[in-house]
Amino acid sequence: MAASPLLQNLSATARTAYELGSGTARAAVALTRSGVVRPLGPGRLYGMGRALLRYGHSVAAAYSVGAARHPYRLAVVDDHGLTTYAELDERTDRLGLALLDSGAGPGAPVGILCRNSAAPVEVLVAAGKVGADVVLVNTGLSAEQLRGVQSQQQLHTIVADPEFRDVVPDGPRLVLTSTPDGPRAAGGRVLDDLELMVARGGPGELPFRPPRSKQIVLTSGTTGTPKGAKRPHPSTLAPAASILSAMPLRAGETVHIAAPLFHTWGNAGLLLAALHGSTVVLRRRFTPEGFLAAVTERRADTVFAVPVMLQRLLESDATGPAGDWGAEHTPRVVAVSGSALPGGQAVAFMDRFGDNLYNLYGSTEVSWVSIAGPDDLRDAPGTAGRAPAGTTLVILDEQDRPAGPGVEGRVFVGNDLPFEGYTGGEAGLEERDGLLGTGDVGHLDEQGRLFLTGRADDMIVSGGENVHPGPVEDLISGLDGVREACVLGVDDHDFGQRLAAWVVTEPGADLTADTIRDRVKSDLATFAVPRDVHFLDELPRNQTGKVLRKQLPGRS
Structure with a gap:
């Protein structure tokens, strides 16, 4: 079958990644290796x-x-x-x-x-x-x-x-x-x-x-x-095989699903666990103590969670019966999805709990896009990973041409679980040559790893300069004494729009708004400096860890 016009125009790096990922051989190997x-x-x-x-x-x-x-x-x-x-x-x-x-x-x-x-x-x-x-x-x-x-x-x-x-x-x-x-x-x-x-x-x-x-x-x-x-x-079984090509699940192992079952990720964990004949361990509510108990007492080999759960675990003093996981048992796979996984959080988690972390980037509409395993999370903190088998991942520029390594553009994906639209008849996703737009902006590196800048509709124009909140949020989140941060655009009388930051600090941290602004100005650019810096006890989040932006104080 001839390649589509879009795939014909892919860069050599992206085309090779696509051809390697689209074969049935990798899928068959993944299903056999996992024991399905x-x-x-x-x-x-x-x-x-x-x-x-x-x-x-x-x-x-x-x-x-x-x-x-x-x-x-x-x-x-x-x-x-x-x-x-x-x-x-x-x-x-x-x-x-x-x-x-x-x-x-x-x-x-x-x-x-x-x-x-x-x-x-x-x-x-x-x-x-x-x-x-x-x-x-x-x-x-x-x-x-x-x-x-x-x-x-x-x-x-x-x-x-x-x-x-x-x-x-x-x-x-x-x-x-x-x-x-x-x-x-x-x-x-x-x-x-x-x-x-x-x-x-x-x-x-x-x-x-x-x-x-x-x-x-x-x-x-x-x-x-x-x-x-x-x-x-x-x-x-192609969708399952795609995930298994990058995430080493095994048949018959015990799986703790901490992510909500009503969410795409928790539901995907249930389907994968059932396919593997696994024992599924469920708890009504998440607490760091209950999470560790479910893993250690039931000897769970795989965990499905959302990133904010790992953050709460890192912040707590909770431990298992004999150390963080327990003296005799450590999960092989801790798989997260549902919201952004900061690079610093990924490294901190692996430093404490072992190199067993996998991060899946996707959405309710497009299912999966890419998966980052422990090696990539170590080598390139902040990466969203690589496209697994059978998945097409392309970055398109403003002229809808495939962008080369390091060039930023809109993220488009195609996989074996197509989106069938919204039940209410709302407008569907942006589509180019059979690939669906995720609404995110990012770039691929030379190894085919995806890095996300943020949502396309989050970009602001401040004094004539295009500014993405993502890099600013990543910089502030990585500062010593910062527990978590959110950066968004707000209206500004002089510049049209400016960035604002909402910051949660560690107990005893000596950070001021001017300290944060000076660091952003030094490392990024003047037009990226947040006009307002709000210090909060915690960011308002939903059950899957996404920040409830409309509930942020001072958002206007």
Whole structure:
């Protein structure tokens, strides 16, 4: 097949990286090395084949395959107990029948508003078994935002933890993960209990080949109604193979998913863990102490987290039973995504916890773009990594031409999990020759490593000079005595726009606004100097660690 016009114009370095990454050989090696592909007896092969025939490459298929392949292995360990693969498969059969009996199914979506536990996993699997689309709802949304989600997504049922009962809008059937007082009518609506639904099941049989359900992931908007991004179930194992080509997961190992399951990264961790027949360890809330306990007590080999969790771990005095991880166990892989990982934080984490850190750069819409492993994070702190197998990563200049190494431009990507658009019909992503724009600006080095400058729409024009906040934020964040920082553009009467900085310092740090301004002026440029420097006790963040910019004091 002839290369596309864009790929024909790629630089030699970028073209070589693309050709190496696009072959099926690397994918096959990755799947075999991780243990996903290995010899099995005919009895288990039949059960696995039947599950794949029924449910395709989905989370429902992964757990049904696991029930045939290793029925007595633990599937989920949460704050409430233990569930084997066989138990989860049987429970989700019954829950699927109960969902159908209540009217949920194809064309009647199910929303999940839960913290990390076995409950959202079971709802995901059960919905897949009956062909119901699933909307993963951020637990931090307000009642007003949830009403917007309900209006946009037309949810038939919402499964929620009891603590969220009062913010769930009227209209959808409400199923609580536990009801101490028992199921009942409440305020004119149907109120049901998830455990009782599992117990009673429903009449009839599950469809042998239900319609393919979709997972709708909500974008991380902090005001207004979040947009719903349609994520298709992959038609092959190529997406998993792409991640595995750069991240050494292994079959059968225990995985602690600390990232929220409603987030793209937590959900990806669940799918990869199910594919590998892993035991998934979940905790409802993150604390540094609970995080270390989950890893050390369950001997987790892989951890999925978001960068702010690593920051909180570094700031705490928490340790495991015998040192940071424990005297006899250290995870092989600590994988983070969801927000920026500062280079200094990556190095500090590895210095204390070992060279096992992997950072995936991507978004809800484009899935993954690049992965940085420990070697790259050591050699080039701040890098977002390299494009894994089967992924095209291109930097385009203002004329939409591929930029050479070191030349800044807009980041475009293509992979095996295409974005299907927003559920509300909003305008899609920028596209060039089949590649999707991430909305970020950055450059590649000679080794094909990506470095991000920041969001394209964050750039300001100050006194006629184009200024990106990213380098200024990185500089301030790396100063001695600075715990974290955020830099954004604000309106300015004299210059049109200027930068402003919000800084959280370490206890006892002797830093002033003038000290910070002088350092920026010395290392960068006069027009990059922040007009305002605000000192805060902490930056306002959402559950995945992104800074809530509209909540920053003095933002105007």
